[in-house]
Amino acid sequence: MDHEYPFYQQQEPQMTDYQAQLEQIRQQISALDAELLGLLAKRQQFTNQVAETKIKAHMQVRDPVREEQLLIKLIKQGQPLGLTPQYVTSLFHVIIEDSVLNQQMLLAQKANPDNAQPLNRVAFLGDKGSYSYLATQKYFSRRPGELMEIGCPSFDAIIHKVETGEADYAVLPIENTSSGSINEVFDVLQHTSLSIIGELTHPVEHALLVACDTDISKLKTLYAHPQVFSQCSHFLAELGNIEVKPTDSTSAAMLKVSEMQDPSIAAIGSAPGGALYGLTPIKSNLANQKENHSRFIVVARKPVNVPLQIPAKTTLVMSTVQKPGALVEALLVLRDNQINMTKLESRPINGNPWEEMFYIDVEANLQDGPMQTAIEQLHGITRSLKVLGCYPSEEVTPTRVAAADALQG
Numbered sequence: 001m002d003h004e005y006p007f008y009q010q011q012e013p014q015m016t017d018y019q020a021q022l023e024q025i026r027q028q029i030s031a032l033d034a035e036l037l038g039l040l041a042k043r044q045q046f047t048n049q050v051a052e053t054k055i056k057a058h059m060q061v062r063d064p065v066r067e068e069q070l071l072i073k074l075i076k077q078g079q080p081l082g083l084t085p086q087y088v089t090s091l092f093h094v095i096i097e098d099s100v101l102n103q104q105m106l107l108a109q110k111a112n113p114d115n116a117q118p119l120n121r122v123a124f125l126g127d128k129g130s131y132s133y134l135a136t137q138k139y140f141s142r143r144p145g146e147l148m149e150i151g152c153p154s155f156d157a158i159i160h161k162v163e164t165g166e167a168d169y170a171v172l173p174i175e176n177t178s179s180g181s182i183n184e185v186f187d188v189l190q191h192t193s194l195s196i197i198g199e200l201t202h203p204v205e206h207a208l209l210v211a212c213d214t215d216i217s218k219l220k221t222l223y224a225h226p227q228v229f230s231q232c233s234h235f236l237a238e239l240g241n242i243e244v245k246p247t248d249s250t251s252a253a254m255l256k257v258s259e260m261q262d263p264s265i266a267a268i269g270s271a272p273g274g275a276l277y278g279l280t281p282i283k284s285n286l287a288n289q290k291e292n293h294s295r296f297i298v299v300a301r302k303p304v305n306v307p308l309q310i311p312a313k314t315t316l317v318m319s320t321v322q323k324p325g326a327l328v329e330a331l332l333v334l335r336d337n338q339i340n341m342t343k344l345e346s347r348p349i350n351g352n353p354w355e356e357m358f359y360i361d362v363e364a365n366l367q368d369g370p371m372q373t374a375i376e377q378l379h380g381i382t383r384s385l386k387v388l389g390c391y392p393s394e395e396v397t398p399t400r401v402a403a404a405d406a407l408q409g
């Protein structure tokens with residue numbers, strides 16, 4: 001006979017017992033997370049108060065010494081708690097970046113009081129779910145006023161909306177880390193009276209999105225914006241014979257797949273964007289480069305004043321005279337005025353294919369003395385020169401702290 005277990009012996013825990021344990025611990029985690037959110041919100045209120053003080057004291061927003069001291073102290077405090085220097089540093093880089101961007105926005109608002117309005121009507125490429133839509137949401141989430149989203153089919157249509165007053169701002173993708181500059185945007189900037197008033201970078205995480213249960217082997221057709229195809233060219237090459245069909249925007253691609261509900265059809269877009277169309281990702285991280293970001297510019301009818309207390313960028317567009325070394329001569333003006341150039345892009349001049357326009361981004365405030373001198377000198381040696389805008393730089397370079405230094409002493 002099988003060995004009988006005495007009745008009183010502990011029964012094996014059932015799955016429901018484990019689930020109950022898990023649920024109890026998860027409730028404690030969620031309670032702690034809520035506390036953490038409360039503390040982060042309180043920290044944000046304090047750093048915004050710091051911004052108010054800096055406005056009155058005309059102090060720079062960024063204080064690298066304070067950041068380094070703060071990170072070293074936190075790393076030391078985290079060590080005995082089992083929190084690694086890498087974890088503490090990366091966590092507080094995100095917290096400090098948010099704090100600096102919030103402070104910059106407050107200072108910029110003070111410098112442009114007329115810009116604060118209850119409704120921000122913003123034109124962007126595509127519709128809900130496009131990368132431009134996500135970038136628009138990100139940029140205006142940090143600014144006061146309700147957001148009215150105005151999706152457009154093309155860059156020309158976007159610019160037209162702002163020029164005619166149907167929109168207050170436009171968000172335009174201008175470059176991507178995988179596919180480089182977006183030439184169509186540089187071309188529309190050549191002829192618009194709008195000014196660049198802001199910038200932001202946004203991660204572009206391409207995923208393969210489908211509307212129903214399927215897998216890659218069943219796919220026959222792929223919809224996406226042409227920019228996406230060039231950013232995911234390696235993935236597409238591996239896919240083999242799948243028909244790729246370009247769409248005006250990522251959101252148009254996702255809408256198409258959502259409407260067709262066909263297991264042989266997919267779109268490439270962001271998972272959050274796809275969720276707005278009921279699409280699910282069956283493969284992620286499709287871009288050629290792991291770190292795939294797009295930089296967007298924000299344009300408006302009126303330029304903004306950028307306070308000298310926050311890092312600024314200025315974008316120029318110029319055409320040079322037709323003589324050897326003309327471009328070099330122009331760039332030497334920037335060097336002679338100690339102005340750092342972060343981007344140089346050339347584009348053919350419409351109707352004059354053998355001449356080029358040069359777009360230059362510099363790390364400088366238009367109000368700065370050296371920048372004013374450089375502009376004056378450039379006017380004297382170029383065929384044409386236009387300031388496209390001076391705007392707050394939204395690239396917050398994290399303060400580096402060597403963990404070892406932090407743990408000494």
Ligand SMILES: C=C(O[C@@H]1C=C(C(=O)O)C=C[C@H]1O)C(=O)O
Nearest residue numbers: 047050061062063066067096099
């Ligand atoms: C809050 C301040 O402004 C910035 C943000 C900091 C932060 O979030 O901890 C620290 C230093 C500054 O770069 C400050 O100067 O104290």
